[in-house]
Amino acid sequence: VIGQPTKSKRPKEPGENKIKPVNKKVKPKTPKTKERESVDSSLKSQSILTQVMDKGHFQKLAATLSLAAGQSIELRCKGSNVTWNYPSYLDTFKDSRLSIKQLDRYSQLVLANSTAADTGEYSCWLQLCTGNKCRKDETKTGSTYIFFTDKEELFVPTPSYFEIVYLNPDKPAVVPCRVTTPSAKVTLHREFPAEEIETDGTDTIYDAKKGFIFQHPTSDHKGIVYCKAESQGAPQISIKYHLLYVEVPKGPPSASIAVLPSRAGVSDRVHVVCTVLGEPDVDVNFRWQYPGQESERPVIIQNFWRLINRGIGHTTRISKSVLLVEDFEDIDVGNYVCIAQNLQGETAVATKVELK
Numbered sequence: 001v002i003g004q005p006t007k008s009k010r011p012k013e014p015g016e017n018k019i020k021p022v023n024k025k026v027k028p029k030t031p032k033t034k035e036r037e038s039v040d041s042s043l044k045s046q047s048i049l050t051q052v053m054d055k056g057h058f059q060k061l062a063a064t065l066s067l068a069a070g071q072s073i074e075l076r077c078k079g080s081n082v083t084w085n086y087p088s089y090l091d092t093f094k095d096s097r098l099s100i101k102q103l104d105r106y107s108q109l110v111l112a113n114s115t116a117a118d119t120g121e122y123s124c125w126l127q128l129c130t131g132n133k134c135r136k137d138e139t140k141t142g143s144t145y146i147f148f149t150d151k152e153e154l155f156v157p158t159p160s161y162f163e164i165v166y167l168n169p170d171k172p173a174v175v176p177c178r179v180t181t182p183s184a185k186v187t188l189h190r191e192f193p194a195e196e197i198e199t200d201g202t203d204t205i206y207d208a209k210k211g212f213i214f215q216h217p218t219s220d221h222k223g224i225v226y227c228k229a230e231s232q233g234a235p236q237i238s239i240k241y242h243l244l245y246v247e248v249p250k251g252p253p254s255a256s257i258a259v260l261p262s263r264a265g266v267s268d269r270v271h272v273v274c275t276v277l278g279e280p281d282v283d284v285n286f287r288w289q290y291p292g293q294e295s296e297r298p299v300i301i302q303n304f305w306r307l308i309n310r311g312i313g314h315t316t317r318i319s320k321s322v323l324l325v326e327d328f329e330d331i332d333v334g335n336y337v338c339i340a341q342n343l344q345g346e347t348a349v350a351t352k353v354e355l356k
């Protein structure tokens with residue numbers, strides 16, 4: 001079986017479920033400083049993740065592990081304050097097959113009745129906490145990628161039947177058709193015109209843990225694609241992926257503001273609209289400053305976004321925030337400021353509303 005780790009030769013300590021480092025033929029003398037340092041450094045690099053086997057045996061995990069779907073698995077991570085990472089959908093659906101318990105000396109993760117959808121990375125690390133602040137201990141980690149093989153499900157199942165993949169010219173794009181059987185032969189196909197997309201191992205590569213990766217996406221890659229897998233049986237087809245090419249300059253949001261009407265009478269309704277055009281997968285947050293804010297003047301604020309096709313395969317996300325004053329009064333006269341923020345920074349735009 002590919003990725004099957006070898007059985008551990010380390011002995012158990014009676015009454016304890018842990019791996020004990022073995023020092024062969026150790027003399028009772030105190031080791032020299034240099035020897036002690038080398039032993040310490042080797043311990044620091046050891047993985048803290050083990051798999052519980054039959055009859056209380058333990059084995060350290062290799063980078064990959066293949067198990068038949070339907071099997072249950074128990075992992076243990078050494079430490080008194082352990083954090084786990086596992087396929088996110090197990091959280092999304094609050095799956096009762098998964099249980100995690102923190103005990104005195106280790107944390108236990110049990111996944112019962114595994115399915116092909118459980119395929120993914122399982123990792124753990126020790127948390128170092130001071131007061132309320134915690135950080136990851138980089139020297140105490142463990143990770144393995146588990147393939148739960150199922151001949152009926154060569155592709156890792158997803159909740160949807162259709163996914164959008166954004167092609168950004170300055171970062172790799174991934175068509176995430178992952179497989180449950182690492183030895184499966186996987187190819188990428190375009191729906192129209194019907195053709196296989198060449199995988200050259202340089203610009204386009206396949207990784208069983210991720211899918212097909214376009215290292216340098218261009219507008220030529222856009223369109224509808226799917227993956228095909230073969231492994232000792234009839235070929236299987238993945239869900240479809242819609243590849244959308246994106247070309248929006250990176251940076252703080254490009255925002256604009258408009259108001260209707262700009263001169264309002266008492267009791268009028270006033271709409272102030274803040275608009276941002278940006279990358280499809282980049283969230284934009286909005287904040288407002290307005291004349292009646294300190295007086296807690298009631299306003300209604302609504303945020304929404306949608307994708308628009310700008311032609312030639314380019315897709316942009318349009319995000320809007322609308323501030324509504326339903327019953328305009330003197331206190332509402334003045335400047336309305338919209339602050340739009342993304343991970344790259346923030347932009348402020350302003351407009352003025354006057355009294356008729």
